[in-house]
Amino acid sequence: MLKSWKLKEIILMSVFAAVFGVVYLLFVHIGNIWAGFIGPIAYEWIFGIWFIVSILCAYIIRKPGAALLSETMAAAVEVMLGNAIGPRLILSGIVQGLGAEAVFAATGYKRYQAWVLMLAGAGSAVFSFGYGYLLSGYAALDPSFVALMFILRVLSGALIAGLGGKYLADGLLLSGSLRGYAISHNKKGDAHV
Amino acid sequence: MRITWYHRKERLIVQRILHDMNPAVKLAAVTGSVLVLALFFNPWTPLFFFIGTLMIQACFSRISWKRYVFFMLPFVITAAGYLWTTVVFAAETEGPVIWSWAGFDVTAEQWSRALSLAFRVLAFSSVSLLFAFTTDPVKFALSLMQQLKLSPKLAYSMLVGYQFLPLLREEFTHIRQAQRLRGAGTETGLLHRVRNIRRVLLPMLSGAVRKAERTAFAMEARGFTGEPRTVFFEPVPLTRIDAAMGMLFAALLLLSSICGVALA
Numbered sequence: 001m002l003k004s005w006k007l008k009e010i011i012l013m014s015v016f017a018a019v020f021g022v023v024y025l026l027f028v029h030i031g032n033i034w035a036g037f038i039g040p041i042a043y044e045w046i047f048g049i050w051f052i053v054s055i056l057c058a059y060i061i062r063k064p065g066a067a068l069l070s071e072t073m074a075a076a077v078e079v080m081l082g083n084a085i086g087p088r089l090i091l092s093g094i095v096q097g098l099g100a101e102a103v104f105a106a107t108g109y110k111r112y113q114a115w116v117l118m119l120a121g122a123g124s125a126v127f128s129f130g131y132g133y134l135l136s137g138y139a140a141l142d143p144s145f146v147a148l149m150f151i152l153r154v155l156s157g158a159l160i161a162g163l164g165g166k167y168l169a170d171g172l173l174l175s176g177s178l179r180g181y182a183i184s185h186n187k188k189g190d191a192h193v
Numbered sequence: 194m195r196i197t198w199y200h201r202k203e204r205l206i207v208q209r210i211l212h213d214m215n216p217a218v219k220l221a222a223v224t225g226s227v228l229v230l231a232l233f234f235n236p237w238t239p240l241f242f243f244i245g246t247l248m249i250q251a252c253f254s255r256i257s258w259k260r261y262v263f264f265m266l267p268f269v270i271t272a273a274g275y276l277w278t279t280v281v282f283a284a285e286t287e288g289p290v291i292w293s294w295a296g297f298d299v300t301a302e303q304w305s306r307a308l309s310l311a312f313r314v315l316a317f318s319s320v321s322l323l324f325a326f327t328t329d330p331v332k333f334a335l336s337l338m339q340q341l342k343l344s345p346k347l348a349y350s351m352l353v354g355y356q357f358l359p360l361l362r363e364e365f366t367h368i369r370q371a372q373r374l375r376g377a378g379t380e381t382g383l384l385h386r387v388r389n390i391r392r393v394l395l396p397m398l399s400g401a402v403r404k405a406e407r408t409a410f411a412m413e414a415r416g417f418t419g420e421p422r423t424v425f426f427e428p429v430p431l432t433r434i435d436a437a438m439g440m441l442f443a444a445l446l447l448l449s450s451i452c453g454v455a456l457a
Contacts, residue, residue, distance in 0.1 A: 002346055007419065008409035010350045015401045018354035019361060029267060036270030039278030073351055076337075080330035080355050084268050086321020087220045088227045135231045136275075137313065140306045145282040168398070171391060177399035180406070 020053040021077030044152035048160025051124040055165030062182035071097030099127030118162030125157030211254040211327040217340035222442040236308035238453025239316035268318035279307035346419035
């Protein structure tokens with residue numbers, strides 16, 4: 001998977017993962033406090049935040065594995081920083097990354113329009129919900145409540161991760177710092193120089 | 194290295210075991226426990242596992258318990274959240290009612306489900322804190338590469354990202370100060386707040402891009418190829434203590450599963 005990657009792309013991914021690892025942890029704490037009052041549904045509408053880095057990296061680097069690896073790395077950084085969710089975060093990072101990766105793979109890593117990014121965010125949401133269903137025991141909850149959680153999470157994934165990730169990456173592109181990455185080649189029209 | 198341990202007092206050796214344990218083995222033990230615990234819906238298994246983990250932490254490590262409680266507290270709140278949501282939004286509503294409160298009838302089945310999810314949160318957090326409080330981040334990344342065969346390209350770039358964190362924090366302060374100096378970032382309201390996040394995040398990320406490029410060039414200039422290797426500058430060894438601790442976790446898991454099922 002890494003054969004076609006340049007070292008600067010891998011490092012870019014890991015530095016982004018470090019930045020978002022911190023952001024992710026921040027929101028875990030915010031979510032936790034909320035969850036004490038309104039239960040596990042507190043996480044759902046902000047869940048998209050936890051998928052942003054995979055959308056961002058896939059959109060910028062445009063290589064197979066960008067979504068999966070960046071999300072996994074962000075989770076690893078969260079573990080390295082130390083927190084009470086612990087090493088299983090890496091597992092949920094892999095699951096979330098796979099969700100986005102599946103969508104990008106389905107397009108053959110060729111399409112990066114807004115709707116693809118939104119679908120990728122939704123893909124992460126679907127995968128992570130399946131994982132959460134098993135691990136947090138949502139089976140013990142009322143199905144209609146679970147359905148509401150699911151819909152909120154998918155919407156959050158599509159809007160916050162999909163559109164939010166695109167919004168950030170487009171801003172970065174305008175700043176000119178992404179010269180030398182696939183995103184700027186494709187914008188100019190000459191594919192993969 | 195192990196010889197020097199025996200020169201110290203017995204107590205000290207024992208209290209360093211979790212800190213000296215191989216991070217990859219610890220990772221496997223902790224993740225494995227979490228996955229197995231997810232299979233149980235009785236309240237006793239996670240409760241026993243939680244108590245056992247606290248005992249392991251107390252016996253085999255030296256940590257600041259004040260910090261431990263501080264980190265644990267948010268998850269106690271979360272556990273409370275799980276407790277009442279599971280009671281109110283339970284899937285099963287059949288069976289004998291054991292108590293009623295504010296118009297909600299709580300059955301025995303519901304109550305035990307709710308308790309089991311709440312204890313599960315506590316069990317997960319305690320075992321995760323065990324990992325977090327006793328694992329050195331750099332040793333963790335090196336162990337991922339040496340024991341779990343993570344590609345050196347990924348392992349070393351992960352370390353790069355991690356080492357950049359203090360720098361990024363400094364940069365965050367600088368950006369905020371510079372923007373405030375120019376009178377930006379003082380607007381209120383939800384939409385402005387969201388735009389403010391972007392205003393800070395964008396310069397940080399573009400700085401990160403530049404740093405990443407410079408680092409990659411520097412690594413390549415020093416001959417880093419990212420090829421898999423067998424010899425390491427800083428080996429993270431596997432010892433008999435790792436095997437013993439792995440078995441201890443397995444035993445705790447087995448014991449709490451059996452007792453939990455028997456009691457339920």
